[in-house]
Amino acid sequence: MGEVVGGFGGYATRRKQEGVFQYTMVADGSQGVSFDPEKLAQIPEKDRRWAWVEVDLNAIRHNIAQVRSRVGQSRRLLAVVKADAYGHGAVRVAKTALNSGADYLAVATVDEGIELREALINAPIMILAEPPASSIPLLLAYKIMPSIYTAEFAIQYAEAADSCGLKAPYHLAVNTGMNRIGVHHSEVVSFLKQVDFHRALDLKGVFTHFATADSSDDLDFRLQLNRFKEAVAAMRAAGFDPGLVHCANSAASIRYPEALFDMVRMGIVMYGYHPCPETMALVDLRPAMSVHARITDVRMLRMSEGVGYGLHYRSRGSVKTCTIPVGYADGYMRCLSGKVDVICKGQLLHQVGNICMDQAMFEVDLRTSATRERIDPQIGDEVIVMGRQGNAEITATELARIADTIEYEVCIGFSHRMPRYYV
């Protein structure tokens, strides 16, 4: 018998044996019944809780092909898979992107890079920021390129690399006006002169990031683009090879052929959303993410019965309300309460009552109507929280508008309490 590590009121015990946990239920007076951990693990996550996220990898392939057709064959495509690929799952998206013509990957943190390397991804990976110098051994061990804009980091990185006989590859971040990170555009050459003495430093690329590539007005965009071009020209004139020159995010990649240079960084377009209305006529995109649930409870409500915390919604009579196990802890934002629809059996149905942490309710009008088919959902029926079914669609764009945010935050918000399924 192993060590008892937990239990449910003495009725069941959880024992640690030979390194694996075993669950043993002790039925009254009889012999113990143990459950095979392997069999338990075979119950799919979406059969443990009826809420999940589907990611359509074909949509991602299609979107990458659309970007490719805009930017031409000669440019490299960098797939931005930060924040777990905008909530879509970094490893699966990175592998799909690399198999669909992407050459490079970008993440926001060291750990995001490590996750990709541990999934045996070999492509170049860059971090879109300068991580703490204390993470340098991880960068070298996992071959993850930092963005650099401070001399202190550059020197420490080069010395650490040199001491193990390695090169110190990096991308130089240039601030051309967004004022977030980067070496000031007029100081790029003096920065390089300051650090370049170090033989291990290996400049693989130079980049900047636009603050307004998605704005209708292009004045600030032009200013940033010109500053970037001048900085790159100054580097070349001073004898520095800039490596891969890149600046375009999704919006700039689609809208501005003059901003493509050697590589473009595609983020939101890869996931199927337009960064701005101007790109709609230029590329055809398909959203990859959809959010699904199954009904866990149904009830008929008499007139004026309330629903949910605060009972803010009151039944108008002849309605059935249904509960789904998706709430604001899953990214179904509470500020959407009463303002969104869900889709069931191809129909848009109003979400009612306050969205709870783990659950939300919607109503079904049971009266017959000339304009829609009467439906009567039951426990176990599928509901779409975001996505498409038949002619009905709820997009991240619509949820973002209601929540006063952008599609990026909506997608990333659908939390990992919901498993990702790839279709």
Ligand SMILES: *Cc1c(COP(=O)(O)O)cnc(C)c1O
């Ligand atoms: C996030 C990010 C991108 C991708 O932006 P999208 O608008 O999603 O294309 C590109 N470059 C940098 C530096 C970023 O931080």
